[in-house]
Amino acid sequence: MNNLPRSTAKDVFSHLLAIVTLFMGVISFIALYFQYVNIKFPDVLSFYYPGSLEIIRQCMAILIVAWPVFILITWMIYRDLRGEPAKINIGIRKWLQYLTLFVASLTIIIDLITLIRYFLDGEITARFVLKVLVVLLTAAAVFGYYLWDLKRDVAEKTKITLYVTITTVVVVLITIVLGFFVAGSPVEQRRVRLDAQRVENLSMIQNEAINYFSLKRELPANLETLNNSLSGFSVPADPETKLSYEYTMKSDLVFELCATFSTKSQENQGYSFPMYYGSTYGQNWDHEAGRVCFERTIDPELYPPVSTVKGEILDF
Numbered sequence: 001m002n003n004l005p006r007s008t009a010k011d012v013f014s015h016l017l018a019i020v021t022l023f024m025g026v027i028s029f030i031a032l033y034f035q036y037v038n039i040k041f042p043d044v045l046s047f048y049y050p051g052s053l054e055i056i057r058q059c060m061a062i063l064i065v066a067w068p069v070f071i072l073i074t075w076m077i078y079r080d081l082r083g084e085p086a087k088i089n090i091g092i093r094k095w096l097q098y099l100t101l102f103v104a105s106l107t108i109i110i111d112l113i114t115l116i117r118y119f120l121d122g123e124i125t126a127r128f129v130l131k132v133l134v135v136l137l138t139a140a141a142v143f144g145y146y147l148w149d150l151k152r153d154v155a156e157k158t159k160i161t162l163y164v165t166i167t168t169v170v171v172v173l174i175t176i177v178l179g180f181f182v183a184g185s186p187v188e189q190r191r192v193r194l195d196a197q198r199v200e201n202l203s204m205i206q207n208e209a210i211n212y213f214s215l216k217r218e219l220p221a222n223l224e225t226l227n228n229s230l231s232g233f234s235v236p237a238d239p240e241t242k243l244s245y246e247y248t249m250k251s252d253l254v255f256e257l258c259a260t261f262s263t264k265s266q267e268n269q270g271y272s273f274p275m276y277y278g279s280t281y282g283q284n285w286d287h288e289a290g291r292v293c294f295e296r297t298i299d300p301e302l303y304p305p306v307s308t309v310k311g312e313i314l315d316f
Contacts, residue, residue: 005084007092014077019096021070023103025172026138028059028066032175033134035059039182041127050196053183060179067172071165078161081154088154097150104143111135191262194240198259199285201236205245206296208233209255214303219255223247246293253300258293 035052081087115132118124145164152158183189208226213219220226223235223244237244238259246258265286285294 005086005090007090011087011090012092014073014080015092015096018070018073018077019100021066021073022100022142024062024066025070026142028062029172029175030134030138031055032059032063032179034131036178036182037127037130037134041125041130043127053189053192056179056183057189060176060183063172063176067168071169078154085155097146100146101143101150104139104146107139108136108143111139188263195261195263195265195287197239198245198261199287201239202245202257202259202285202294204236205247205257208235209247209296210298210303213298214305217305219249219252219298220247221249250295253298254295255298256293256295258291259287260291261287261289264289 035056038052077093087093111132115129118128148160184192205223205226209220212226226233226235235244240262241260246256248256248258250256265288
C-alpha cells in the first residue's frame with residue numbers, strides 16, 4: 001500500500017504559485033539585463049529606445065510584485081514541510097522541482113549551443129557575450145539551488161536557504177535600482193512622455209504646413225490657418241500647459257516651430273522615426289530642456305503645386 005501523503009488543494013495552490021512567480025521573476029530578471037545591455041551597446045539595426053524603456057518598466061513591475069510573492073510562498077512551503085516532513089515527497093512538489101530542473105538545464109544547453117554557433121560564425125560581440133552570460137548564470141543558479149533542494153533533508157536546519165534568500169533579494173534590488181537609473185523615476189518618465197507628445201504634435205503641425213504650401217504655394221500666416229473643419233484637423237496644443245505652440249513664418253519658404261520641453265532628448269530616443277501621425281523621418285527633433293525652436297526650409301521642387309480636377313491630380 002502506498003503510504004505517501006496525498007497533495008491537498010493548499011499544496012497545489014502554494015507550489016503552483018511558487019513555480020509561476022519563480023518563472024515570472026527569472027524571465028523578467030533576464031529581460032531587464034537584456035535591455036540594459038541593449039541601451040549600453042545599442043545595435044543601430046534593431047534598437048528602439050522607447051521600446052526598451054517600455055520593456056524595462058514592465059519587467060520592473062513584474063519583478064517588484066512577483067519576487068516578494070515567491071519569497072513569501074516559498075517560506076510558507078518550507079514551514080509546512082518542517083511541520084509535516086512526510087509532505088517532502090508529495091507528487092506536486094517533486095513534479096514541479098523536476099520541471100524547474102528540466103527548464104533550467106534546457107536553457108543552459110540552448111545558451112551554450114548559441115554561444116558556440118555564433119563563435120564559429122565569428123559574430124561574437126560584447127552585447128552578445130553579456131546576454132549569454134546573463135542567461136547562463138541565471139539558469140545555472142536556478143538549476144544548482146533546486147538540485148540541492150531536491151536532495152537535502154528539509155527537516156534539517158540550514159542557513160543556506162537564508163543566505164540564498166538574502167543574496168537573491170540583494171541582486172533583485174540592485175537590478176530594480178538599475179532600472180530606475182536607466183529608465184528614470186516615474187516623474188521623469190512622465191516628463192519624457194510629455195516631451196514625446198510635444199514632438200509628435202510638432203510633426204503633425206509641420207506636415208500640415210507642408211500640405212498647405214503644396215496646395216496654396218504659400219506658408220500659413222499662423223497656426224489658426226491650419227485648422228480645417230472639413231478634414232477634421234485641429235492644431236494641437238501643449239499637452240501639459242495647454243498653450244499653443246509657437247509658429248513663425250520667417251520667409252516665403254522658411255518657417256519655425258518652437259516648444260518648451262521638460263527634459264533633454266536622449267540618443268536613440270526614437271524622434272527620428274515615424275510617429276503616430278505623419279512621418280518625421282529625416283527630421284531632427286533632438287532638443288534640450290527648455291524652449292527649443294526647429295527651423296524648416298521647404299524645397300519647392302520636392303513639393304510641386306497640385307490641384308484636383310475630376311478626381312485627378314494635375315501638376316502645373
